[in-house]
Amino acid sequence: MKKLITVIFLLCFNLIVRADEGMWVLYLLGDKVYNDMVKKGLKLSREQIYSMNKASLKDAIVIFGGGCTGEVVSREGLIFTNHHCGYGAIAAASSVEKNYLRDGFWAKSKNEEIPAPSLSVQFLVRIEDVTPSVEKELAGLSGSAWSAKLQEVSQRIVKNATEGTGYEARVVPFYRGNQFLLFVYERYRDVRLVGTPPESIGKFGGDTDNWEWPRHTGDFAVFRVYADKNGKPAAYSPDNVPLRPKYHLPVSIKGVKENDFTMVLGYPGSTNRYETSYGVKLKTDVENPAIVRLRDVRLRLMFDEMKKDPAVRLQLASSYASIANYWKFFDGEAKQLLKYDVYGQKKAAEETFKQWAKGKPEYENLMAEFEKAYAAWLPYAKHRIYLNEGILGSPLAAYGASLLALERALTRKPANPEEINRIAENVNRARTSFLENENKASDERILAATCHMFYTDIARDQHPEEFFRWLRTAYGDPQDESTYTRFASDVFRKTMILDDTRWQQFISKPDSSTLQNDLLCRYVFSFIKNYNNRFGLYAAEFNNRINDLGRLYMKGIMQMNPQLVSYPDANFTMRLSYGSVKPYRPRDGVIYDYTCTITGVLEKYKPGDYEFDLPKELIEAANKKDFGIYKDARLNNLVVCFITNNDITGGNSGSPVLNGNGELIGLAFDGNYEALSHKIAFDKDMNRTICVDVRYVLWCIDKLGGAKHIINELTLR
Numbered sequence: 001m002k003k004l005i006t007v008i009f010l011l012c013f014n015l016i017v018r019a020d021e022g023m024w025v026l027y028l029l030g031d032k033v034y035n036d037m038v039k040k041g042l043k044l045s046r047e048q049i050y051s052m053n054k055a056s057l058k059d060a061i062v063i064f065g066g067g068c069t070g071e072v073v074s075r076e077g078l079i080f081t082n083h084h085c086g087y088g089a090i091a092a093a094s095s096v097e098k099n100y101l102r103d104g105f106w107a108k109s110k111n112e113e114i115p116a117p118s119l120s121v122q123f124l125v126r127i128e129d130v131t132p133s134v135e136k137e138l139a140g141l142s143g144s145a146w147s148a149k150l151q152e153v154s155q156r157i158v159k160n161a162t163e164g165t166g167y168e169a170r171v172v173p174f175y176r177g178n179q180f181l182l183f184v185y186e187r188y189r190d191v192r193l194v195g196t197p198p199e200s201i202g203k204f205g206g207d208t209d210n211w212e213w214p215r216h217t218g219d220f221a222v223f224r225v226y227a228d229k230n231g232k233p234a235a236y237s238p239d240n241v242p243l244r245p246k247y248h249l250p251v252s253i254k255g256v257k258e259n260d261f262t263m264v265l266g267y268p269g270s271t272n273r274y275e276t277s278y279g280v281k282l283k284t285d286v287e288n289p290a291i292v293r294l295r296d297v298r299l300r301l302m303f304d305e306m307k308k309d310p311a312v313r314l315q316l317a318s319s320y321a322s323i324a325n326y327w328k329f330f331d332g333e334a335k336q337l338l339k340y341d342v343y344g345q346k347k348a349a350e351e352t353f354k355q356w357a358k359g360k361p362e363y364e365n366l367m368a369e370f371e372k373a374y375a376a377w378l379p380y381a382k383h384r385i386y387l388n389e390g391i392l393g394s395p396l397a398a399y400g401a402s403l404l405a406l407e408r409a410l411t412r413k414p415a416n417p418e419e420i421n422r423i424a425e426n427v428n429r430a431r432t433s434f435l436e437n438e439n440k441a442s443d444e445r446i447l448a449a450t451c452h453m454f455y456t457d458i459a460r461d462q463h464p465e466e467f468f469r470w471l472r473t474a475y476g477d478p479q480d481e482s483t484y485t486r487f488a489s490d491v492f493r494k495t496m497i498l499d500d501t502r503w504q505q506f507i508s509k510p511d512s513s514t515l516q517n518d519l520l521c522r523y524v525f526s527f528i529k530n531y532n533n534r535f536g537l538y539a540a541e542f543n544n545r546i547n548d549l550g551r552l553y554m555k556g557i558m559q560m561n562p563q564l565v566s567y568p569d570a571n572f573t574m575r576l577s578y579g580s581v582k583p584y585r586p587r588d589g590v591i592y593d594y595t596c597t598i599t600g601v602l603e604k605y606k607p608g609d610y611e612f613d614l615p616k617e618l619i620e621a622a623n624k625k626d627f628g629i630y631k632d633a634r635l636n637n638l639v640v641c642f643i644t645n646n647d648i649t650g651g652n653s654g655s656p657v658l659n660g661n662g663e664l665i666g667l668a669f670d671g672n673y674e675a676l677s678h679k680i681a682f683d684k685d686m687n688r689t690i691c692v693d694v695r696y697v698l699w700c701i702d703k704l705g706g707a708k709h710i711i712n713e714l715t716l717r
């Protein structure tokens with residue numbers, strides 16, 4: 001009983017329902033939230049959305065791959081998600097001759113569906129509040145002891161919850177560690193590609209249109225989950241059969257109009273809505289600009305090679321897309337945080353908190369402590385970014401960094417041969433997949449450029465001094481670009497990592513001196529050791545401190561005003577967001593419509609362009625106005641995308657957008673530029689979710705893909 005009480009207290013104690021903001025934990029929808037949804041157009045009962053005993057909406061929602069959402073849309077395990085979520089798998093299934101990424105692909109029958117070994121989908125089995133048992137053990141702890149204990153307790157809880165079931169589970173902190181829920185999942189690993197539009201539809205508009213509205217992208221792809229004969233997860237086998245899901249979503253082709261109720265169920269990854277002013281400032285002044293600067297260079301060097309060779313373009317496509325996606329995000333996030341003076345808003349909120357905290361020993365000094373922690377970390381913050389996004393932005397260097405574990409094992413006294421073997425096996429396996437994706441030409445230039453940037457941009461007294469001294473004697477003045485060109489060229493010619501014979505010799509009988517003398521390892525190890533030995537401690541202290549202070553701050557805010565924190569920050573657990581279809585005013589004098597159509601797709605068309613080219617079938621069908629049952633009656637046109645004011649974030653990609661009857665009307669795939677500060681501050685006037693209209697999805701499958709059999713598999717309403 002107590003369990004339930006804490007949950008009810010934290011998750012739905014008399015919340016203020018603020019229009020459209022909120023990522024609700026759906027296993028206990030408070031009355032206020034549920035009633036508000038009904039008032040706004042929901043026609044389903046709570047049980048139909050989430051039930052422990054009966055099939056409900058939640059059973060159709062899956063974690064797709066490592067960081068996306070997907071939904072089951074047929075009795076035979078058919079899954080819809082975004083094109084950008086399937087992107088890596090589509091690229092991996094492609095070759096220069098059979099280029100599905102470029103040309104699209106539709107399996108004519110189940111036999112033609114292509115296994116995607118990198119993918120899995122996870123179904124949510126159950127949720128349990130484990131706060132009391134976790135908190136009992138964490139009592140009185142802080143810093144790294146708190147984190148270590150949490151890990152230990154979580155492992156125990158997970159073991160108990162999953163033993164003998166084949167399930168997986170995770171204990172997840174909510175409200176910054178003031179509540180803990182256990183999530184149990186069933187993971188299916190036999191996932192196959194059923195179909196995808198060509199990239200010129202699935203990623204139409206590329207990075208120019210990414211994070212922007214109006215948008216004309218058909219960002220969807222179709223997969224299928226397979227299971228063994230008993231419906232249980234199984235490794236890929238030709239004997240596996242399509243999964244018979246507990247529930248699948250019906251699809252509505254009635255379309256949307258302004259103010260229609262919309263509901264999104266999915267897996268938002270992270271938000272930090274109670275970030276402090278200090279954290280905001282660190283992002284806008286240091287972290288985001290540094291990430292953007294480094295990614296700019298890496299992307300340019302990758303693209304140079306991608307332009308030259310279709311094989312390289314395919315090889316680097318997925319990694320390029322994900323670096324570019326958050327390159328633009330971090331840039332936009334910093335700009336919007338500054339534009340809306342989120343720093344100022346946070347300062348004001350902290351002032352209120354300080355007033356309240358006066359005379360309360362637990363909270364009185366909290367803000368001063370935050371300030372101290374950030375000030376102590378500030379000198380090293382840029383260094384951390386330059387190491388992770390710069391030095392390790394070179395794939396070869398990143399792989400080399402993983403060899404540090406081997407070096408540690410090799411130099412440990414007494415040596416543990418078993419441990420050495422285990423690590424050697426792992427790194428050997430990892431090397432194979434590293435080499436598959438490795439493009440030496442771009443990587444060599446990335447290594448040179450990022451090392452040079454580190455030298456120029458990071459405070460001298462934080463450098464790995466010995467390395468740069470050695471570089472000067474061996475290759476020339478570290479101020480000169482050409483020094484790094486010569487150095488990188490040598491690294492790529494000499495490292496055993498890129499030489500099969502020497503690598504096999506080494507890894508069959510690893511020894512520390514060969515490893516330490518390898519030019520690449522010598523380079524990477526010196527940067528990592530410099531950081532770990534000199535600043536790693538500050539980083540750990542900072543992280544622990546912010547974790548402790550953040551937990552206390554959240555607790556304090558909830559005491560100060562129990563109405564204020566109505567939903568927990570996103571943490572990649574299943575959430576429900578509700579809102580409605582809405583236009584917005586991006587700036588003075590401008591109104592953005594809530595739908596856009598195929599007319600706009602044609603308007604953006606640039607023949608042969610990297611981002612705005614189109615398949616000729618699309619142009620022909622669009623010109624013929626061959627929209628069939630997918631045509632929008634109001635506009636007498638084909639709607640491509642629409643926007644809603646739902647509260648979502650990265651991780652929600654691929655999430656179903658549902659109408660009041662729980663029918664699929666679209667797939668969420670992006671957020672708009674004007675609200676890129678949404679992780680830290682939700683702006684109810686500006687925030688929009690960008691969705692691909694399900695009628696455009698079906699039109700592409702049916703009219704362009706010729707895959708009527710897929711349409712026939714759906715439950716159309």
Ligand code: ARG
Pocket residue numbers: 084203205206207210211321322324325650653669670671
């Ligand atoms: N911004 C989208 C998201 O994070 C991804 C869009 C992918 N497209 C691209 N051009 N990189 O969900």
